[in-house]
Amino acid sequence: MEAELRAPEKQSATVERPLHLALGPPTVLAATGGQARLDKRISARKLNLLLLVSLAMAIVVATALGAVRLPISEVLRAFLHPLRAGEAGEIIFQLRLPRVLAAALVGAALSATGVLFQGLFRNPLADPFVLGTSGGAALGGAFGIFLIPSLSFAGFGATAVLAFCGSVLTMVLVWYLARASGRFAMETLLLAGFAIGTMLNAATVVFEMREEASNSGLRVLAAWLHGQLGIPTWSQVALLAPLVIIALVLGLPVAGRLNTLALGEEYAAQLGVSVVRVRVATVVLGSLLTAAAVSLGGLIGFVGLLVPHFLRILIGPNHVRLLLPAALGGATFLILADTFARTAFAPTEIPVGVFTAFLGGPAFLYLLNHRSRESRQ
């Protein structure tokens, strides 16, 4: 009698299943293609080549565009013979090129950080801006500028070190807040970023009241808050470029472990991966890159979300294959975005962070909606 009672329930359970599960072996379906979505990918080598060419072209075009428009041929000539460039050379090497290279470095750093953090949190929304690490770096840097002002004009120094500390501390904080029973609660991840951002804003107000005299410090902080790329000195570029490149190279073996981490922390541990080591390495490298990006351009959001997401569609989610294209693509993307931001409304410049927010905000909301739908299923 009990068995009879259970019968209707069982039936409804089988009806809910997709038809092919109840019929023949699934392999038959797979062999014929079935309803399977074809997940086509292009080769990473081709993509890297394409991105490298795009980056070179973006650098040349961005250097040519500005208040004084230079012919492309003149820019190329100046690149080839820097000492014979004359008046155009001054514009190119003193104003344009440092700015373009700064955009490239910031874009590469933010995008690569996005890949690393997304792998660590197993979440495509984990962008350094969204997580609050950019804000933490800016907050740390602000302490450097205002509390140790004697060092603040060296460009880097105490400011950069404190920015790095701010980024690491934020990550540690976000990590412990968001972690519940081995998983990351997305709400906490996002709210932590929101809280850090609010603290940064509040701190700015305090600094403003305290330091009426020190205008230059306030200007730097204001630029950081809006995500405004400045014109760095060549020594800043010379310092940050190797830093970003070294962090990327060190990121490659870490990215390989992040692929294993996609199976979950416990599974990765079972396969002999030292999860703690991967975690620490990811946070340190990501924070280095974030601090480098923030010290050049402040809070430029969503680059680390948009670029990796788009590239993942093209070449798949393998973090090792993704890291270099993400850096190249991020550099190209931010050069173009910054060129647009400084030329579109000339003579007014809009901060590039404002522009990326207009692009990335909707993309973020779309992904958020997409994900929460998935988790409801």
Next chain:
Amino acid sequence: MTSTILEFRNVSFSYGPRLLLDRMSLSIETQEMVALVGPNGVGKTTMLKLVAGLLPPASGEILLQGKPLTAWPRRHLPRTVALVPQELEIPFNFHVEEIVAQGRVPHLPLFGGHTPADHRAVESAMEAVDVVGLRHRPYSELSGGERQRVKIAIGLAQQPKLMLLDEPTQHLDVGRQIELIALLRRLNQRGLTIVAAIHDLNLVAENFASIIMLTPAPEWIAGPAAEVLRPELLQRAFSVSQSALGRYCVSPDSDGITQVR
């Protein structure tokens, strides 16, 4: 000639104040096919995690191939023991092939890619569980049965001697359950020792020669199927009344009715 692949010597484990395993001693021979049964929360998953080295026992010793687990280098352990977990959620659209390739991680040097031997191991693992046709499908889009086979393929890519499976038949319809058990039997015949936590006692009775049954007491009973699947023992393990155990055993977690014979 048989040899002992896994041995428990007085192994105890507790979560906080709750004792899950109490001085458990048993041994499993090479190429045995063992079912791990018992009600939910009794410590089946814990026992498998202990063997995989994910948890340390509170006391006692676990020996793998005659060597204490504590003496195994962490990276060598997954080359001998593979744990196929109950749940596996993969973020992003990783392809089946990429997921199975993660089973090679214990064999890879710290800096270095896959060798031809690694590729062969991944290929043959996918062939063994018949997921070659799914290689370019994102794991997240697979059905329950397909996912289960991919999970086993990860374990096979590790080229282990002992495979532990945590509820491999859960969420599968009857047809897929039977297919899966047939797969486990084939792997077993090829020389793999298998320990699988399984809920359906019918599947257990028909396919597994040896059984380890855990009860909430906590106590454990290990031996040939005919000796373990006795009404009075099942009654102790699943805490059901004598009257309900005429022909059926009701496992409290699934609410399902299982014929034991």
